[in-house]
Amino acid sequence: MTAPVLAAFAVMLLFAAVAPRLGQRLTPAIATCVLTAGSVIVAGSTGFVLAVLALTWLGQAPLVAWLADWSPSELDANTPVPEFVAAGALILLSAAGLRLLIRAIRRGRALVAVRRAHRGSSAVIVVDSDCPDAFATPAPHGRIVVTSALLAALSPEEQRVVLAHERAHLRHWHAWLVVVADLAEASNPLLRPTVAVIRHAVERWADEDAARRIGDRHLVARTVARVALLRHDTADSPLAPAATGGQVPQRVRALLSPPPDRRLWLVAVIVGLLTCSFVATFAVERTGDALFDRVATVQDR
Template sequence: MDATVYLPLLLPLLAVPVTRWLADRCHPRAATWALVVTAVVVAAASTLSLGLLAVAGLTRVTASAVPVGVVAGVALTAAAVAFVRVGARHVRTLREAYAEARLHPDSDLVVTSDEAPIAYALPGAPGRVVVSTGMLAALDAVEQRVLLAHERAHLANRHHLFLAAAALAAAANPLLRPLRAAVAYTVERWADETAAERVADRRSTARAVGKAALATRRTAAGHPAALHAAAGPVPRRVAALLAEPPTGRGTRFRAVALAAVALLALTAFSSLDAADDLHELFEATGLTAR
């Protein structure tokens, strides 16, 4: 194997900031997809590269492969353990959320008699929007529409799956943790923009997001898998709603987007090329016949 096997382990240092730059300058829907696709591709490629290095060291195809293979094997084991733990936690919380959603079969909107301001989207089949009378009392009619549209956007666009994919990728490769945090923000912005489109009033949407956040700042309610309208950096979300939505246009944006695509393609190609090199090395040394 040549040096290409190491590229998927190093390219995240470029791919992560480039993708985050793009995400800040395009619609939150496109930003979320870009962040998650980048995270998944890079995590898969880096995991494959670690596996190839570990196998090369285990089989001792070259003398220099052994110490590198040991380090790669340790890193791969740690990544696998983290991936399984995060995956098991997400599966468990989603199963509990689905079970809780089935307790309310009559409507997708569940209004609880609670003076505490509570509002969240609960994933399920179908999902449910849970809101308390305290939260409804804190908002006017238009703001209530914004709140419900926001939470329903989380369910309709299956934002919990985007969050799970980003979390699993970050577990496999810790360098991707900034993308996991960025996805948590962009899904909220995605829901904000959807709500603003539904009510056709960006200022009222911004006001509803701010009021919901202020009302729930001391409330810790809902399921671990729930998505809250007051989540994320609220001042930044409000400022984004008071401005024009990003369009992702311009020569500079297109150039950086092409660079990001090239980085992803190079990352995937490097892993596949390294796998092919290892196979050829096995054939040359006769290891495939063992």
């Protein structure tokens, strides 16, 4: 069992290390989908492998062994997993599960609160506010919220850019992709850099979508830059400044350059990595299954 477990962890570490770098070089739509799916697969694989490891130790507890019809002494004699590894896996698994649960409850509550706040309202809501700002609430039936200050500061063409960008978020269910990636990160904090890249890719995706629909990359670039500076210049901006920074200039620079290439070979690299993750996880499942069959007190055959 040792080899597939090590392989599964190695693939997870490799994905966490290289996915952010590869994702930055993909087109935003592909990066978002591949990295989000990859984060979920890798997080799920890690959770499963930890659970199998933990079970080799937990299975020796009299109650668990009795429920599952295992012989505790046989399991102890046959398990290739040292006790401290299995106990460590149990601790990690519990911590990951708890973090995931808390994050899921908090995000779920926020989703319900936002949905409740705009029930029965129009598709675009203009809010009277001095702070230039715009956002979309999650699809389906997401609303686009724009402040009066932002509308007043922008030309009609620029207003169209903001709406096109937010509509792209709604059309492609971006908020949900980010929530899913975020939950994967909650269960496996090593995925944090990957999720940061996904968040950025989602904005880039909406920028590219708006640029294609409006047919003017330069206009979209200028609007993104202008809105960011407008927000920055508003003294009592309600949002804290970005922790990392550099995101808005990156978006503007990308829009001032030609549309990005697809680079499908990079996608193939990530898909290959995820296939390895599947194979390793499956091997852990098989060997784990064989172990628990061997120590069963009631033989099926």
